[in-house]
Amino acid sequence: MGHFIQLVRRDLNLASRQGFDNFMVVAFFVLAVVLFPFGVGPEPGILARISAGVIWVAALMASMLSLERLFLADYEDGSLELLVLSPVSLEILVLAKICVHWLTTGLPLIIAAPLLAVLLNMEIEGFGILITALFIGTPTLSLLGAVGAALVLGSRRGGVLLSLLILPLFIPVLIFGVSAVDAAISGYPMKAQLLIMAAFFLLALPLCPWAAAVAIRQSLEE
Amino acid sequence: MAMIEKYANPNRFLRIARPLIPWIGGITLLCLGIGLYLALFVSPADYQQGESVRIIYVHVPAAWMAMFCYTSLVISAGVGLIWKHPVAEIAARETASIGAIFTFLALLTGSLWGKPMWGTWWVWDARLTSMLVLLFLYIGFMALNSAFDNAQRGAKASAILAMVGFINIPIIKFSVDWWNTLHQPASVIRMDGPSIHSSMLIPLLLMAVGYSFFYLWVLLIRMDSAITAGKIRTLRQRHAQA
Numbered sequence: 001m002g003h004f005i006q007l008v009r010r011d012l013n014l015a016s017r018q019g020f021d022n023f024m025v026v027a028f029f030v031l032a033v034v035l036f037p038f039g040v041g042p043e044p045g046i047l048a049r050i051s052a053g054v055i056w057v058a059a060l061m062a063s064m065l066s067l068e069r070l071f072l073a074d075y076e077d078g079s080l081e082l083l084v085l086s087p088v089s090l091e092i093l094v095l096a097k098i099c100v101h102w103l104t105t106g107l108p109l110i111i112a113a114p115l116l117a118v119l120l121n122m123e124i125e126g127f128g129i130l131i132t133a134l135f136i137g138t139p140t141l142s143l144l145g146a147v148g149a150a151l152v153l154g155s156r157r158g159g160v161l162l163s164l165l166i167l168p169l170f171i172p173v174l175i176f177g178v179s180a181v182d183a184a185i186s187g188y189p190m191k192a193q194l195l196i197m198a199a200f201f202l203l204a205l206p207l208c209p210w211a212a213a214v215a216i217r218q219s220l221e222e
Numbered sequence: 223m224a225m226i227e228k229y230a231n232p233n234r235f236l237r238i239a240r241p242l243i244p245w246i247g248g249i250t251l252l253c254l255g256i257g258l259y260l261a262l263f264v265s266p267a268d269y270q271q272g273e274s275v276r277i278i279y280v281h282v283p284a285a286w287m288a289m290f291c292y293t294s295l296v297i298s299a300g301v302g303l304i305w306k307h308p309v310a311e312i313a314a315r316e317t318a319s320i321g322a323i324f325t326f327l328a329l330l331t332g333s334l335w336g337k338p339m340w341g342t343w344w345v346w347d348a349r350l351t352s353m354l355v356l357l358f359l360y361i362g363f364m365a366l367n368s369a370f371d372n373a374q375r376g377a378k379a380s381a382i383l384a385m386v387g388f389i390n391i392p393i394i395k396f397s398v399d400w401w402n403t404l405h406q407p408a409s410v411i412r413m414d415g416p417s418i419h420s421s422m423l424i425p426l427l428l429m430a431v432g433y434s435f436f437y438l439w440v441l442l443i444r445m446d447s448a449i450t451a452g453k454i455r456t457l458r459q460r461h462a463q464a
Contacts, residue, residue, distance in 0.1 A: 147386055151379045155369035164365055165383060168358040169390050172397035179401065200393070211386055218378045 003088040007096040008103075015104050026108045029062040033116045044121040051120035052130065052181035058116075059109050059134065060170050063141045066105045067166070068159045070097060070149040071216065081220055090213040098139075098146045098209065106138035122185075129184035129194075133177045136197045143201075143208035144169050150215035172200060230307045232449045239442050246439045253432030260425035274338050279425055281331040283433040284324050288356060291321025291437065295363070296388045299381035309445070311377040314384070315367055316444040320437055322360035329353055348402035352395050359387045 015022055036054050040046055074080040083093050113134055117127055148166035152158040180193035229235045261279035268275035295317045302311035332350060333343045344350065367380040 147382075151366060151383055152369070154375065155366070155379075156371070157369070161365055161369055164358070165362045168355050168362065168394070169386070171355060172390075172393050175397045175401040207389070211382060215379060215382050218375065218382070221375075 003086075004092050004096045007083075007093055008099055011097065011100040012103065015100065022104055022108070025062050025066050025105050026112050028065055029058050029109055029112055030116060032058040032061060033120065036120070048121045048123060051117060051122040052126060052178045052185075054120060055113055055116055055130065056137075056174055056177045056181075059113070059138065060141065060167070060174060062109055063101075063105050063138060063145065064163050064166065066101065067145040067149045068152075068162055070101055070146060071153055072149075072158070075153050075219070080216065084217060084220055090216065091209045094146060094150075094209040094212045094216070098142050098212075101146070102139050102142040106134075106142055109138065110134045122181075125187070126181045126185045129190055130181050132194065133180045133197065136194060136201060137173045137177045140173050140197070140201045140204050141170060143204040146212045147208050147215065150212040150219065153216065153219040173197065176200075226301060226305055226307065229309055230305070232309055232312075232452075235309045236446060236449060239446065243439065243442050243446070246435055246442065250432055250435040250439050253428050253435060257425050257428030257432050261429065265421050265425050266419075271339060274335060277331055277335045279429050281328060281335060282426060283430040284331060285328040285353065286430060287433050287437060288321060288325040288328050288353065290434070291317050291324055292356065292359070292388070292391070295321060296384050299384040302377060303381040303385075309449075311381070312445050312448050313441065314381065315364075315377065316441055316448060318360055318363050318367065318380075320440055320444075322357060322364065324433075324437075325353060325357045325360060329357065346402065348399045351398045351402065355394055355398070356391070359391075363387070 033054055036050070037047060040050065071080060074083065084090055086093070110131060113130055114127055117130055122130070145162075145166050148162050148169075151165065152162050155161060176193045176197045180190040180197070183190040183193060229238075257279070261276055265276070265279075267273050295314050298310045298317060299314040301307050302314055329350070332353075336345065337343050363380050363384055366383055367376045370376040370379070
């Protein structure tokens, strides 16, 4: 546990020293959503109808963007090898990295989401549930994404490849995330969607760090 | 286990596989020939769908094979990863491209059938959508497999991906079913009607058997050429070093 916190603190320190870089993801998220009114027209009715979907899809893309860097910097400067060699189990260290990814990507997205919901004219009933659904859903995105990020280490054109590998796996989170918000807006119960998303998270929590650790080990074998 | 290790030697594998190729090819052509004749000329046209019902004889087996190939892809990738089995790794790689073609064929024939039946090339029906996602999983596997300069790493990384995808397939399928029932209640014509008659079932099964043997045929030919290509590469490298 001590090593886990140490690694989280180290990576947060590294992230905080990169200054404006951390806001890039949020800036992309806001900009991607702002493009939609230009694309589909400014009518409030249409925007309100698609708001939940647009915010979720943009959140998926935004969390994809920073995934490539998740292990790459450590892989390139060799510190990933030291982490693998350390007596602490690699799965715990991977989990720490995933935590940091969520803290630097998922959390800012959740903070920016209500503002975008206002811009897209979302019904007021959807706000609370959008935040809740993002809170449950984005950690799953970070967990799944870590597997992809570990798999593409050392490949040619990792970034594009990563999106091809990971986006199909994001579909379930997207479906239930949007459906929860839509259900809340139309006044239906949305507990089931949230519970299913929580189930995805609990399933991904043990499996993804394990798969990512296997992938990292094989990337360092040669 | 001894079985698995025995055929890890590509040469031993080829000694058994090569004589089998013409036989498997013969069975394929026989099944597809008789199956197509029965499907296109003998089996009756549907009273609702007319002649276009015949597309199911190429569509349904393609969809079955798309799923079958992913399963055998995961099994061979798993064997390759666990036992470091070179022949299984080659089988996984070659299965991926064949499976992707079957998936594409299922989508294409489904779309061609959808135009006269549903009046549109594409509907976001749960089955179509899951097939489309399956196609993306295949493409992801092939892209990752060929993304490394070291072929060994590509085989291992894509094997891990195949297994993650395999765990995800039921989850994606379930989600897509949920999503579809929520967004689009039964607007699509269902294929209920009479339960399938033997005049349709026999050609359908023959086609399915033919497709399976076709997969095996192409797989063995492709594995043969992949192993041979590997040998040529090794010889060239040795030649260049000498």
